[in-house]
Amino acid sequence: MAGRPGPRQLAFALPHAESLSRDDFLEGSANAAALALIESWPEWPNRIMLLAGPEGCGKSHLAAIWAEQAGARVVGAHAVSATAVPAALATGALVVEDLNPRAFDELALFHLMNLAREDDAFVLLTARAPPVAIEIGLRDLRSRLRAVPVVTLMPPDDHLLRALVVKLCTDRQMSIDETVVNFIATRIERSFAAVRRIVEQLDAESLRQGRPVTRALAAELLRDRN
Structure with a gap:
């Protein structure tokens, strides 16, 4: 029929793979310090380190690069449980992603940090804000996290x-x-x-x-x- 609009094309949200290799990491002044930390491993100033920065700034990409070279397992902070801590640290290196306020088990994370120190394991934490800006109810964990060295990723140039x-x-x-x-x-x-x-x-x-x-x-x- 004249005047009838044509069929509307449907767009499907197909999954796409974002490359997280070292070769595909974009270097700049905003992430130079964080990249230097990853590339300096295992000569870190502390066995537990934290990358802080806004959404999408490359924390997960850097964590993936480090996990590949260190043989580290990767777990979301929300998924850390006390019973799973020994297995998570089994390789001697662990990435704990996305440390958001009130979105993780504080006792489990405290147990993880203690066991990592006992076992001389390496742990890389990521968060959108440094520990001083994260609301933490457990006093001992709050103290422990605030002692972790933080490397901050800045806005892009x-x-x-x-x-x-x-x-x-x-x-x-x-x-x-x-x-x-x-x-x-x-x-x-x-x-x-x-x-x-x-x-x-x-x-x-x-x-x-x-x-x-x-x-x-x-x-x-x-x-x-x-």
């Missing part, structure tokens, strides 16, 4: 921001040219999370509309967000 746009697009097999990268980088919030959001939206809209990723598409998305 211009070079790192642009490089991250390219990397995340490449991970999603999206073709993007320099003009689009520059357009995005000068118009979004200066944060890793903002880069991830705009790339996800570009990917979804490109698939939904059957359009390539262009400056015009990016402009439409950014205009709609304002």
Whole structure:
């Protein structure tokens, strides 16, 4: 029938693999200290270290690099339980990811830190904030965590921001040219999370509309967000 709109293309959120290898880690002034820590292992200033930084800043990527070279197991802080602590430390190295307030068993983490010290195991913690900013009810754990050396990842500079746009697009097999990268980088919030959001939206809209990723598409998305 004339005037009837054509079928709408459906976009499916297919899983995509984000490379977490050392070769694909984007270096910059924002993460130089954290990368230096990972590459200096096992010559760490303390056997338990903590990486702190905002969402999407590369903590998990660095943790994955270290886990590969140290033979470390990886566990989310929310999944740490007292009964599982000995097995978690069995290799002598452990990553504990995403130490969020009130989202983990404080007694279990305290037990883990004690056992790691007894066994001379290495532990790498990650969190969005340093321990002094994390609400912890157990006094002994609070004291123990605040004694852990912290390496902070900073917000990205211009070079790192642009490089991250390219990397995340490449991970999603999206073709993007320099003009689009520059357009995005000068118009979004200066944060890793903002880069991830705009790339996800570009990917979804490109698939939904059957359009390539262009400056015009990016402009439409950014205009709609304002």
